Amino acid sequence: MEVMARVSTSSTFTSVSEALVTLEAAMGFLAAADTTQMPTVVQAQCLQTLELMDAVKTEARARVLAAFTSAQGYREDAAYSSRTWLIHQTRITKGAASRHIEWAQRAVRTPLVIDRLARKQVSESLALVSCGWADKMPEAMRDKALKILLDAAQGGADQRDLNKLGAEMLERCQGDQPDQDPEPSFEDRAVRLDKTLGGAGVLTGDLTPACAAAVSQVLESLSAPAGADDFRSQRQRYHDALHEAMRRLITGGLLPERAGQPAKVWAHISLADLLALDPGGTVTREWITRTRGQWAAARAANSVADGDGGAWLDGADATGFACDASISPIVTGDVDPTALEDLVRLCVELAGYTPRRRADDADAGSAADAGPLPPTGRGREALEQAIIGKAVELLSGPGGLASFLRRRLLGARLAGPSLPLDVGWSENVPAGIRNAVMIRDQHCRWAGGCLQPASACEVHHTKPKSRGGKTSVKDCVLLCWFHHHVAIHREGWTLVLNPDGTTTAWNKDLTKTLHSHSPPARAG
Numbered sequence: 001m002e003v004m005a006r007v008s009t010s011s012t013f014t015s016v017s018e019a020l021v022t023l024e025a026a027m028g029f030l031a032a033a034d035t036t037q038m039p040t041v042v043q044a045q046c047l048q049t050l051e052l053m054d055a056v057k058t059e060a061r062a063r064v065l066a067a068f069t070s071a072q073g074y075r076e077d078a079a080y081s082s083r084t085w086l087i088h089q090t091r092i093t094k095g096a097a098s099r100h101i102e103w104a105q106r107a108v109r110t111p112l113v114i115d116r117l118a119r120k121q122v123s124e125s126l127a128l129v130s131c132g133w134a135d136k137m138p139e140a141m142r143d144k145a146l147k148i149l150l151d152a153a154q155g156g157a158d159q160r161d162l163n164k165l166g167a168e169m170l171e172r173c174q175g176d177q178p179d180q181d182p183e184p185s186f187e188d189r190a191v192r193l194d195k196t197l198g199g200a201g202v203l204t205g206d207l208t209p210a211c212a213a214a215v216s217q218v219l220e221s222l223s224a225p226a227g228a229d230d231f232r233s234q235r236q237r238y239h240d241a242l243h244e245a246m247r248r249l250i251t252g253g254l255l256p257e258r259a260g261q262p263a264k265v266w267a268h269i270s271l272a273d274l275l276a277l278d279p280g281g282t283v284t285r286e287w288i289t290r291t292r293g294q295w296a297a298a299r300a301a302n303s304v305a306d307g308d309g310g311a312w313l314d315g316a317d318a319t320g321f322a323c324d325a326s327i328s329p330i331v332t333g334d335v336d337p338t339a340l341e342d343l344v345r346l347c348v349e350l351a352g353y354t355p356r357r358r359a360d361d362a363d364a365g366s367a368a369d370a371g372p373l374p375p376t377g378r379g380r381e382a383l384e385q386a387i388i389g390k391a392v393e394l395l396s397g398p399g400g401l402a403s404f405l406r407r408r409l410l411g412a413r414l415a416g417p418s419l420p421l422d423v424g425w426s427e428n429v430p431a432g433i434r435n436a437v438m439i440r441d442q443h444c445r446w447a448g449g450c451l452q453p454a455s456a457c458e459v460h461h462t463k464p465k466s467r468g469g470k471t472s473v474k475d476c477v478l479l480c481w482f483h484h485h486v487a488i489h490r491e492g493w494t495l496v497l498n499p500d501g502t503t504t505a506w507n508k509d510l511t512k513t514l515h516s517h518s519p520p521a522r523a524g
Helices: 016-032 040-070 073-077 082-089 094-109 111-118 124-136 139-154 159-176 209-222 234-251 271-276 282-303 310-314 338-351 377-395 401-409 431-441 481-488
Strands: 190-195 201-206 457-461 476-480 494-497 503-506 513-515
Touching: 040 073, 040 082, 040 094, 040 111, 040 124, 073 082, 082 094, 094 111, 111 124, 111 139, 124 139, 124 159, 139 159, 209 234, 431 457, 431 476, 457 481, 476 481, 476 494, 481 494
Parallel strands: none
Antiparallel strands: 190 201, 457 476, 494 503, 503 513
């Protein structure tokens, strides 16, 4: 038989950490308890107590978050606001972070409601209803209205009762001030678009009278029934009218440029899709024949001249076009005909033979002629990575297989010249590199997490150009203005882009390191 005893809530703790440990232990006990074996009276007591604890939790979080925001504690993790810090450091949604921030602001602006929560005199949900009505009152009457509503909630009023009381007080306030504009404040204007996993959206907002009139005129003009056979509802016609209005804005060229570049549609084509368009391998074999000839020519030129094949890069193909057909993430790199020779050399080395040794006399000769043994451990792993890198160089680039297939197999609209993706040192970031980085990163790539979209970001060189940093896709990353200009260039943070696509950042005195999470696993 379970015995429940009321304990004092004025327990003394020696530290905040001790209180948090006790809190976790208590919640862990309840989470692990067999609730099906509890008497219903105990289940009811649990539910009532947990609801009261929600009120206390809201009050405690609001005060801690208000102090954290005032002290700019989020700056220690290079976040530009408490909201972004909450999203990335506590792993909550934008909506939850916004609600926490709202309560923290109320802790400073209206301490009365926070005090009522701390005393467990009102639930969080009814406190929020009371605050919502009080916020609509004239500023001089808000505190008085909030006290009346909270007193009513403490006395047993439910949501319906609070709504009736709030509406009556609001009507009386507006009646006492006939000259005051009862329309919503201009500062309350807002539009929000929430996207679902499938790409659909939910549009909500509070429009000013001028905006509402403009939107209404556009929707009315474009939502007229298309004829007697148009069975769409008014809401469906309004949806289609909004879509049509947005389409006309886009096609009419009336949108401003995004991040310095015009709005564009990018066609993503994988190498596998291109190969599928050449089932017999005819075009692929043509590319192989051509590449073998180019390789022979490059080797011949290098045999009579010093250098690494630079003379070969003087031709038209050496302008450095990148392939539009991307292997996710976007495949980048210079065209380098010597990559094929390096690939062969590395493969021969991996097999454990020198280039001078023939297979037919593998059993003859001294051990010195046998060449190096195949590497093992980390050495073998590094060598395999090098071979893969050379294979990628062979596939990508303006003369690579992907580009060759794209230009030969696709229509004129998708078979244009490749874009330069590596131009060495440059004062400005070329459009090709900027677009490739935006497509790859999608948003600010700060290691601590940041959801600023690509349109609000700038291209950052992970290695400064003054120290030999190249203007290339693999050496550039998207960062929002705050993390680019403040976190890195003012506060001294360093950020690197790892080979696996993640980012790592550390502060100036090396006391804190941030790591972004790995990209999501691919389906299948």
